[in-house]
Amino acid sequence: MGMSTARANGSGSTARVDPSALADERKLAEIMGWASLGLGVLQTLLPGRFDRLIGVRPDSKPITITRFACGLRELTAAAGILALQRPRPAGWLWARVVGDAFDLTLLARALRNRPEHPERIAAAIGAVIGITAADVYAAIQNSRRKPAQTSEEQPMEVKASITVRRSPEEVYAFWHDFQNLPLFMYHLDSVKPTGNGGTHWKVKAPLGSVEWDAELTEDHLNEMIAWRSVEGSKVENSGSVRFAPAPRSQGTEIHLELHYDAPGGQLGVALAKLTGEEPTQQVKDDMRRLKQVLETGEVVRSDASPEGSTARRLLRQRPAQPPEDEVVKASQKHMERSYA
Amino acid sequence: MRANVWSGRNSVQVENVPDPKILNSRDAIVKISSSAICGSDLHLYDGYIPTMKKGDILGHEFMGEVTDIGREVKNLKVGDRVVVPFPIACGNCNACKVELYSCCENSNPNAGIAEKLMGHPTAGIFGYSHMTGGYAGGQAEAARVPFADVGPIKIENGYTDEQVLFLSDIFPTGYMGADMCDIKRGDVIAVWGAGAVGQFAIASAKLLGAERVIAIDHFDYRLRMAVQKAGADETINFDEQPDVVEQLKEMTAGRGPDACIDAVGMEAVHGHLPVHAYDRVKQAARLETERPHALREAILACRSGGIVSVIGVYGGLVDKFPMGAIMNRSLTIKSGQCHVQRYLRPLMQRISNGEIDPSFVVTHTMELGKAPQGYETFKHKQDECMKVVLKP
Numbered sequence: 139m140g141m142s143t144a145r146a147n148g149s150g151s152t153a154r155v156d157p158s159a160l161a162d163e164r165k166l167a168e169i170m171g172w173a174s175l176g177l178g179v180l181q182t183l184l185p186g187r188f189d190r191l192i193g194v195r196p197d198s199k200p201i202t203i204t205r206f207a208c209g210l211r212e213l214t215a216a217a218g219i220l221a222l223q224r225p226r227p228a229g230w231l232w233a234r235v236v237g238d239a240f241d242l243t244l245l246a247r248a249l250r251n252r253p254e255h256p257e258r259i260a261a262a263i264g265a266v267i268g269i270t271a272a273d274v275y276a277a278i279q280n281s282r283r284k285p286a287q288t289s290e291e292q293p294m295e296v297k298a299s300i301t302v303r304r305s306p307e308e309v310y311a312f313w314h315d316f317q318n319l320p321l322f323m324y325h326l327d328s329v330k331p332t333g334n335g336g337t338h339w340k341v342k343a344p345l346g347s348v349e350w351d352a353e354l355t356e357d358h359l360n361e362m363i364a365w366r367s368v369e370g371s372k373v374e375n376s377g378s379v380r381f382a383p384a385p386r387s388q389g390t391e392i393h394l395e396l397h398y399d400a401p402g403g404q405l406g407v408a409l410a411k412l413t414g415e416e417p418t419q420q421v422k423d424d425m426r427r428l429k430q431v432l433e434t435g436e437v438v439r440s441d442a443s444p445e446g447s448t449a450r451r452l453l454r455q456r457p458a459q460p461p462e463d464e465v466v467k468a469s470q471k472h473m474e475r476s477y478a
Numbered sequence: 479m480r481a482n483v484w485s486g487r488n489s490v491q492v493e494n495v496p497d498p499k500i501l502n503s504r505d506a507i508v509k510i511s512s513s514a515i516c517g518s519d520l521h522l523y524d525g526y527i528p529t530m531k532k533g534d535i536l537g538h539e540f541m542g543e544v545t546d547i548g549r550e551v552k553n554l555k556v557g558d559r560v561v562v563p564f565p566i567a568c569g570n571c572n573a574c575k576v577e578l579y580s581c582c583e584n585s586n587p588n589a590g591i592a593e594k595l596m597g598h599p600t601a602g603i604f605g606y607s608h609m610t611g612g613y614a615g616g617q618a619e620a621a622r623v624p625f626a627d628v629g630p631i632k633i634e635n636g637y638t639d640e641q642v643l644f645l646s647d648i649f650p651t652g653y654m655g656a657d658m659c660d661i662k663r664g665d666v667i668a669v670w671g672a673g674a675v676g677q678f679a680i681a682s683a684k685l686l687g688a689e690r691v692i693a694i695d696h697f698d699y700r701l702r703m704a705v706q707k708a709g710a711d712e713t714i715n716f717d718e719q720p721d722v723v724e725q726l727k728e729m730t731a732g733r734g735p736d737a738c739i740d741a742v743g744m745e746a747v748h749g750h751l752p753v754h755a756y757d758r759v760k761q762a763a764r765l766e767t768e769r770p771h772a773l774r775e776a777i778l779a780c781r782s783g784g785i786v787s788v789i790g791v792y793g794g795l796v797d798k799f800p801m802g803a804i805m806n807r808s809l810t811i812k813s814g815q816c817h818v819q820r821y822l823r824p825l826m827q828r829i830s831n832g833e834i835d836p837s838f839v840v841t842h843t844m845e846l847g848k849a850p851q852g853y854e855t856f857k858h859k860q861d862e863c864m865k866v867v868l869k870p
Contacts (some may be wrong), residue, residue, distance in 0.1 A: 433583075443588055446587050458531065460496040462496050466501065
């Protein structure tokens with residue numbers, strides 16, 4: 139029975155926008171997205187049959203137009219709505235409205251060219267008018283929010299949890315001494331107490347370090363600790379950690395929640411994922427190392443991962459043979475003290 | 479120091495590498511006196527275990543002398559002679575506390591990889607891919623042993639290396655295979671695979687009181703050893719009698735064996751060429767990672783309500799798995815990488831009582847530098863090869 143349950147919620151990029159209000163708009167947008175996908179696949183793969191279905195003679199020119207001007211456009215819109223722009227794909231929905239107008243123009247021209255089945259084209263025009271109405275409605279609905287809440291500016295929320303074979307008292311005491319956090323949170327350089335429950339945090343960043351002061355916002359003995367950066371900090375962030383006894387004396391369940399501004403917004407998160415520095419992954423690794431520190435006394439190291447569990451190292455493993463002295467030294471930054 | 483490293487599919491070579499060092503305070507460094515090539519090393523050699531990297535030191539069955547210890551190791555001292563279990567286990571986590579050492583929650587720094595493939599992470603293992611931690615193995619002159627305060631067993635003088643070396647893996651693995659069968663008086667146990675692990679499964683089934691043990695393989699020399707050394711009562715050579723399930727029914731008057739042990743794993747061969755070819759092609763195309771003939775047969779052959787005990791190594795996904803037989807005939811599947819630490823002391827006791835002398839499986843002893851030759855001999859079953867021991 140593996141009791142290690144390092145788990146983070148969803149994609150780790152859950153936005154703090156009222157989710158219920160968003161649901162209906164999203165649903166309609168998603169329906170339009172799937173419609174785009176279906177239509178796009180059909181038009182790209184079987185343009186001739188599609189043209190015949192809507193009453194257009196499938197000569198080479200209409201086929202090319204159907205495949206490239208219509209099919210690829212629908213697929214792009216589908217990708218935009220379904221995959222790229224979360225949580226609100228308003229821009230892509232407006233793009234669909236423009237596309238609908240384009241389709242109506244094409245169909246009107248086809249009707250003027252004395253087609254074999256004018257009734258089919260008329261039916262197609264009717265369908266597109268209906269779709270246009272739905273698109274306009276969805277686009278307006280999805281555009282209604284204040285610009286302040288674009289995806290670039292939402293705070294990140296990251297959660298992770300793990301079970302550790304130590305009593306809640308021990309885990310609480312360990313965490314309450316914030317100086318211990320860098321032992322397992324590798325992105326932290328140091329956390330120093332400043333008195334009155336205040337702490338000074340220093341984080342390694344690609345361009346120099348980032349620092350801020352934080353204050354305790356909640357502190358329940360052996361149960362919960364919460365903190366947040368003081369007003370006016372460069373990086374606004376907050377966090378909370380809950381400790382609950384695990385059943386059958388298996389130790390303590392630790393639930394961690396962090397909120398902060400992600401540098402670069404969603405795009406930054408996507409890029410970070412590629413380098414193994416994605417926040418959800420980072421926090422999962424933090425929890426794994428926390429468990430190792432509390433249960434075994436220190437972060438566990440192997441020849442291939444001499445600094446212990448890190449997502450970055452998972453992507454770039456050393457061969458499994460003893461590391462050279464320089465590698466050992468470089469990996470030892472976090473090992474200055476162990477916890478017994 | 480010199481070490482045998484993986485250098486791609488079907489290729490190992492002995493190279494100079496840096497000496498092992500203490501990285502954690504519960505580490506020990508062991509100067510190796512004997513190291514074996516395991517059947518599961520052949521899965522690495524054949525390229526079926528993912529996450530291998532060129533330069534990885536192989537070997538997870540080794541023993542030797544402690545030459546250095548970290549500051550938290552209190553039970554060992556420099557000069558002690560130890561056998562090292564292949565799973566690396568911390569002894570502190572919830573898995574270790576219930577003696578599931580090979581599922582240790584802390585010893586695998588690459589748990590993230592294992593978790594993706596298997597849902598939850600597994601323990602670190604010496605020299606067995608990066609998915610199991612990326613630890614350098616023991617086919618070398620020396621090795622770093624993490625959690626030395628939990629794993630290694632101290633060996634008193636009076637035993638040869640060959641008598642105790644296999645406590646590191648194959649003896650406990652075979653024993654656990656039999657242990658999981660809940661053997662009762664009168665039980666008939668069938669064992670697929672008469673390699674070294676199979677030999678110990680057979681011997682252990684007899685130690686645990688099985689009435690009859692049937693060994694299944696397609697190499698006569700292995701079946702001969704099963705009868706003469708391990709104590710098997712009957713054998714099936716599936717090259718001669720491909721319908722193993724039918725044979726077993728015949729031998730048990732229709733009941734089927736009470737428990738079946740799969741000591742083969744992912745690279746099984748099948749007596750019927752087309753059946754073998756089907757899974758071989760799927761495996762080569764990576765549509766499945768295993769060729770599970772032995773496992774399928776074990777499930778179909780087992781009596782209703784019986785136990786199928788799987789100690790052969792599987793790495794990922796199986797195709798055409800007879801779940802219907804398991805469900806409708808109330809079978810129980812038990813499995814696991816061996817929790818070696820659980821069995822070390824009781825099995826050392828059996829060795830010192832003279833109940834078993836594990837050295838009977840050794841057929842080849844070579845200098846470490848000959849490791850590439852050892853792998854070839856073992857892989858192609860040349861020269862009636864059963865077990866290769868390397869001496870640095």
